Amino acid sequence: MTQNVFAENYADRAAGFRPSPVRSVWDVSTAPGMISLAGGNPDLHGLPLEQLALAAQRLIGEQGLDSLQYGSGAGLPELREAVTAIMAYSGVQASADDVLITPGSQMGLELVTAMFCNPGDVILAEAPTYVGAISTFVGLEAEVCHVECDDDGLIPEELEARITHLKAEGRAVKFLYTIPNFNNPSGVRLAQDRRERIARICANAGVIVVEDDPYGLISFDGQVTPAIRSFDSNVIYLGSMSKIFSPGIRVGWVLAPADVRARLQLLSEAMVIHPSILSQYLALEYLTAFDWRATLARSIERYRERASALLESLSRSEGVLPAGSTWTKARGGFFVWATLPQGYSADELFELAVEEGVVFIPGSAFFADGSGSRSLRLSFSLESPEAIREGMRRLARASRRLTPRYELVSG
């Protein structure tokens, strides 16, 4: 009996936990000589590490009794204030009282999902969507329904039709989860004229909007599109320090109406007590004592060059991917989303690509329903333009070894 004490006792939700495809690729991607177009890691080379190191020294040497001690469940008041200034760049007018600091925005999404979703409830999400969000939703036994997108992002008519259809079936549609800016994995930015419309569709249908915006400021043309939250103060907005500063410190936030924020804080305290105080102080220091916007602008310029290298390679006349493949044109963020013609498998391409020395994430990771098997996410955030070009040459060699499976094509 002792042997099976665990097997007998797992909760129903345990069945949903599967290894993350991104994390599995992680191991492969760190092999010597491998070029990784897989990870979503920001490039940290532009950070003023020496000055940050001195700041960390002060935070412990002079404030250690505070920065190493327990703190507020809502987060440092000064940091809650500082992140409102970040959101202002996206047209969001927010009160620091409505901000909850979380140990990364992944935890923010966990809190929101746990707060609103019973098992079997429906969450709407872009097709494709963030793999980590799918993990959160599946872990809480919610059902993900994807909504069709085009080059301008989520299609409002599709969203409205999907809500109507699901409600007619008696389903509890709790919220729309959307990454409107330079979506992970598609790289697409939701057109400005669709934002207010999507907010209105959801409000009219009694569906909450959860706007996840880690990439909003990573815009290659310098234009920051107003957040959906700027059109409707009931939108729950998730922010992150991961792409504009550091993912390793795990600092993100949730902006929500006061009553919702208060409830989320209670749940956060039950889960983690509070986020790392040291991390919060370091984030605060970075936002207030450094010219972080200038540093970010230089990083964005690097991301832009890398995106160009990737897109130029994809467009070469000889072709990196099989003829008939399509891909998104990243204007910000970290990703390009490519789709192979009918009959091709991105999983097969992945196996060949690893042999050639380049990795990406196969597209099915970004769908909860098993689709995406012809697509791939190509990340350009971490490798140099030269490495990206070499990676694309390797991908081209892998592509040429790929055989279409016409027998699998029905149409």
Add this chain to the structure above:
Amino acid sequence: MTQNVFAENYADRAAGFRPSPVRSVWDVSTAPGMISLAGGNPDLHGLPLEQLALAAQRLIGEQGLDSLQYGSGAGLPELREAVTAIMAYSGVQASADDVLITPGSQMGLELVTAMFCNPGDVILAEAPTYVGAISTFVGLEAEVCHVECDDDGLIPEELEARITHLKAEGRAVKFLYTIPNFNNPSGVRLAQDRRERIARICANAGVIVVEDDPYGLISFDGQVTPAIRSFDSNVIYLGSMSKIFSPGIRVGWVLAPADVRARLQLLSEAMVIHPSILSQYLALEYLTAFDWRATLARSIERYRERASALLESLSRSEGVLPAGSTWTKARGGFFVWATLPQGYSADELFELAVEEGVVFIPGSAFFADGSGSRSLRLSFSLESPEAIREGMRRLARASRRLTPRYELVSG
């Protein structure tokens, strides 16, 4: 409709989230001049802050591209190894592979509870138990059943009888949650001869043991009792850096058999991706480059002096608490648990105590079933012996204003 978009959409579990009584007392306890016997904060004055500050400087200045970047979901391999050495002091032989680093052991408990408990499942816990654990259990809609304790901790016969009774009722008893060493809030240490017996009772009944051990090393006599985990490798063990180093960095761990650890890691990745890398490196540095045992020994000596000051005050002939009150004799940890005679209310004493300038946590916070109304948790970890003696004089004044409510006594 927009106004009610949240009210209409809360999940069932949202009803269970109540403000933590400890957090509410927090606000009162920070008032000027207030003496706090409420918090469970460790005393950080003994930490080598200047050297730690230099370590933090190096971690960012020389390793910033690593310490500020994404990392492993399981935690830093070196830290997973380092914490096995901490557990060895409690007689636990563990492999680093079976360790999952978490952003605080609160998150470890969240992961374990989510992994094993469906709504309505039963968790056994000491009477009284950690208020934060109750929040976690209630948040996941598990039901807490308290098991009677005496001065030697959890009573094995009571545990066995309770399991038998609950199983006869058809209840799913998933795990025993226990803080065997210097229990929060009771301060009691589980007798060594009960440990193996409790492990066997649970194993025979197919009930998992979750051993939460933040205070194991905070032993005033220097004796560290072997952990329950040392008698049964199926025990899930929760460890924490909060009381032996820093709570603010949020670093804890779960030790669990390999298959369980792997599943918990997937859930952890879905919730937080990974704990702060900077925090993990700082914890690793503290455990490997500092004589942390000597620093801890000095802190323990301070805690011992404070516990003595508190216990001596309680034992004065004129009495701090009403005649007939009882209290535990802390031999480690941070807490003394006192119980007033029949007819007295600790909530009423709390109100009077605040007026007199001293705070504690009323006992009902530490029960899921509404009991504990005559008890109070007195923490001695943070105030000086002088402040504790003054606090106890204030508590004595509050006690003298307390009126027994004989009309409420039935027996």
